Amino acid sequence: MIRIHCPICGQRSETEFSYYGDATVKRPDEHETDPALWVDYVFTRDNPRGWHREYWHHVQGCRQWLVLERNTLTHEVSACHLASEASS
Amino acid sequence: MSRYSALSVFTNALKGNKSWPRAWRDPEPKPEYDVLIVGAGGHGLATAYYLAKEHGITNVAVVEKGYLGGGNTGRNTTIVRSNYFLPGNTMFYERSMKLWENLSQDLNYNVMFSQRGQYNLLHSPGQIDAARRRGNTMRANGIDAELLSRQQVQRDLPYLDYDNARFPIHGAILQRRAGTARHDAVAWGYARGADRRGVDILQKREVTGFLFDGGKITGVQTNRGDIRAKKVALCVAGHSGHLAKMAGLRLPIESHSLQAFVTEPYKPFIDTVVSYGAGHFYISQSDKGGLVLGGDLDMYNSYAQRGGLPVVEHTLAAAKSLVPGVSRLKLLRHWAGVMDMSMDGSPIITRTPVDGLYFNGGWCYGGFKTIPASGYCFAWTIAKDEPHPDNAAYTLDRFARGGTIDEKGAGPHPNQQ
Ligand SMILES: Cc1cc2nc3c(=O)[nH]c(=O)nc-3n(C[C@H](O)[C@H](O)[C@H](O)COP(=O)(O)OP(=O)(O)OC[C@H]3O[C@@H](n4cnc5c(N)ncnc54)[C@H](O)[C@@H]3O)c2cc1C
Ligand SMILES: [Zn+2]
Numbered sequence: 001m002i003r004i005h006c007p008i009c010g011q012r013s014e015t016e017f018s019y020y021g022d023a024t025v026k027r028p029d030e031h032e033t034d035p036a037l038w039v040d041y042v043f044t045r046d047n048p049r050g051w052h053r054e055y056w057h058h059v060q061g062c063r064q065w066l067v068l069e070r071n072t073l074t075h076e077v078s079a080c081h082l083a084s085e086a087s088s
Numbered sequence: 089m090s091r092y093s094a095l096s097v098f099t100n101a102l103k104g105n106k107s108w109p110r111a112w113r114d115p116e117p118k119p120e121y122d123v124l125i126v127g128a129g130g131h132g133l134a135t136a137y138y139l140a141k142e143h144g145i146t147n148v149a150v151v152e153k154g155y156l157g158g159g160n161t162g163r164n165t166t167i168v169r170s171n172y173f174l175p176g177n178t179m180f181y182e183r184s185m186k187l188w189e190n191l192s193q194d195l196n197y198n199v200m201f202s203q204r205g206q207y208n209l210l211h212s213p214g215q216i217d218a219a220r221r222r223g224n225t226m227r228a229n230g231i232d233a234e235l236l237s238r239q240q241v242q243r244d245l246p247y248l249d250y251d252n253a254r255f256p257i258h259g260a261i262l263q264r265r266a267g268t269a270r271h272d273a274v275a276w277g278y279a280r281g282a283d284r285r286g287v288d289i290l291q292k293r294e295v296t297g298f299l300f301d302g303g304k305i306t307g308v309q310t311n312r313g314d315i316r317a318k319k320v321a322l323c324v325a326g327h328s329g330h331l332a333k334m335a336g337l338r339l340p341i342e343s344h345s346l347q348a349f350v351t352e353p354y355k356p357f358i359d360t361v362v363s364y365g366a367g368h369f370y371i372s373q374s375d376k377g378g379l380v381l382g383g384d385l386d387m388y389n390s391y392a393q394r395g396g397l398p399v400v401e402h403t404l405a406a407a408k409s410l411v412p413g414v415s416r417l418k419l420l421r422h423w424a425g426v427m428d429m430s431m432d433g434s435p436i437i438t439r440t441p442v443d444g445l446y447f448n449g450g451w452c453y454g455g456f457k458t459i460p461a462s463g464y465c466f467a468w469t470i471a472k473d474e475p476h477p478d479n480a481a482y483t484l485d486r487f488a489r490g491g492t493i494d495e496k497g498a499g500p501h502p503n504q505q
Contacts, residue, residue: 001397002388015398019388019503021342035488042500043340043431043487047329049391072343072389075396 002070005080008062020055022046023067023086049073055083092196111276112283117290117315121149123470124308124317126295126331128152130161130456131448132323133278133289134463135470140285142464143471148287149317151310153294157275160325160425161456165348165382167361167370168457169206169266170231173222176481176493177434182231183478184461185265191460197277199269200375206266206361207236207245211255215365219261226263234262245362249412255366268361268372274459297334298445305335305444321446321470326391326426328449335442340431340487341450342502345386345424347395349403351417353377362410369406378420381407385427387503395424427452432492433505437466437479446470447484452505
């Protein structure tokens with residue numbers, strides 16, 4: 001069971017959250033015309049074995065979007081910030 | 089190497105089973121191979137087998153970081169079916185089914201393929217319509233499918249809860265040729281078959297990087313020395329992203345944990361495979377009597393090869409709501425595998441933009457059933473440098489071309505596939 005330290009609600013169990021995915025992917029500028037960049041954004045992932053920056057939604061809590069640093073090999077969580085405040 | 093037969097079982101029994109020959113060698117690597125396959129799971133071993141059998145390419149190595157069959161091939165719930173709807177999938181899975189039907193004979197190894205049928209339960213009129221459409225597509229392609237009414241399902245599977253208030257059972261779509269097989273035997277049978285045709289299986293040797301000459305891959309680095317190869321083929325399932333990165337390739341794949349569960353042995357109870365249509369849950373009974381249960385991913389990216397408790401609870405709740413009779417059974421074991429979840433839920437079997445590198449992966453929930461066809465088609469792709477018609481749609485560039493094959497219609501979210 002992963003425990004997530006929500007900046008608003010404190011330490012809560014993973015079952016209160018829903019997972020969205022990789023927080024490092026960036027939507028290209030809307031005027032971007034190179035299809036390769038859009039394909040990358042929609043479909044291609046680094047999928048690291050180790051530290052992963054990712055979005056979680058505290059859907060059964062404060063309903064804030066969060067950015068976690070979590071290790072995909074150990075499930076250890078080292079940081080959790082509000083997505084609105086996380087440096088991108 | 090001896091052939092297995094009823095006579096050899098009998099004579100070896102008389103000798104106390106002490107003189108069986110080894111099923112495969114444990115060779116030292118040669119300096120160079122024509123084809124080097126990374127990953128001795130079902131897909132890697134089957135690819136080696138068909139390279140040797142169909143294309144006469146026998147200077148082949150399969151390099152494995154652990155022991156063969158220790159990855160997802162030895163961890164799955166062993167459901168084999170060919171009931172896929174979309175062009176690109178339908179005939180690929182049916183090729184696999186046809187190979188399964190003769191696999192024990194072909195390998196001279198009993199993979200215990202049991203065509204006990206698979207029932208996909210339907211819980212709403214919308215699901216019935218979708219199942220009818222899928223069934224018609226299958227039948228138009230010569231694949232068996234039957235749509236059953238609630239009464240017919242009730243007759244066949246009397247132990248289900250039909251009147252669950254939220255998800256009553258309205259019917260099922262049945263594929264009678266579907267079933268289960270013994271997962272370890274599939275890995276062992278292909279390993280033995282490849283080995284006796286000259287393939288070197290190199291276990292306990294982890295690939296840690298690639299050798300390049302100019303832009304072309306010319307071999308692999310391992311924790312026990314370099315091995316050169318003219319062609320390198322990846323069959324590493326959940327570790328696809330990790331290895332592709334070493335070759336400078338990014339993939340439309342994420343790694344996720346999937347768990348499976350076995351209960352204590354029980355008298356014969358469930359003589360088929362049942363898939364719940366209202367939740368992600370499936371159940372069958374092994375020959376030893378344990379009920380085999382499977383459910384959803386843990387949902388977050390993971391390379392941990394273990395699952396979390398929320399999914400244990402979720403899966404068992406689904407089991408109890410569908411088959412109330414299991415409520416007093418004890419769980420014996422549960423475990424997880426690292427799944428190669430692709431962005432459209434369909435696999436990738438292809439050459440790659442990196443010269444000399446071939447890729448097989450993105451198997452999601454369903455890569456056990458495909459081991460025969462995947463090995464067959466990947467061997468073809470490696471030998472001829474062009475795809476077999478049955479894997480022609482499984483390219484990497486389908487994502488850029490708008491050619492995704494998304495059976496579930498879930499969009500580019502690997503954990504929803
Ligand atoms: C719990 C669970 C249930 C499943 N249920 C079903 C089912 O009912 N039906 C179905 O069809 N499919 C099912 N699947 C999916 C199926 O098991 C897999 O898709 C299939 O076994 C994948 O086979 P593979 O050969 O690609 O991978 P694996 O068997 O995982 O083999 C990959 C191998 O690569 C090796 N490897 C990794 N990195 C390296 C490296 N750096 N160097 C050397 N070797 C390396 C690994 O050790 C491993 O042995 C299930 C999977 C799981 C986990
Ligand atoms: Zn919160």
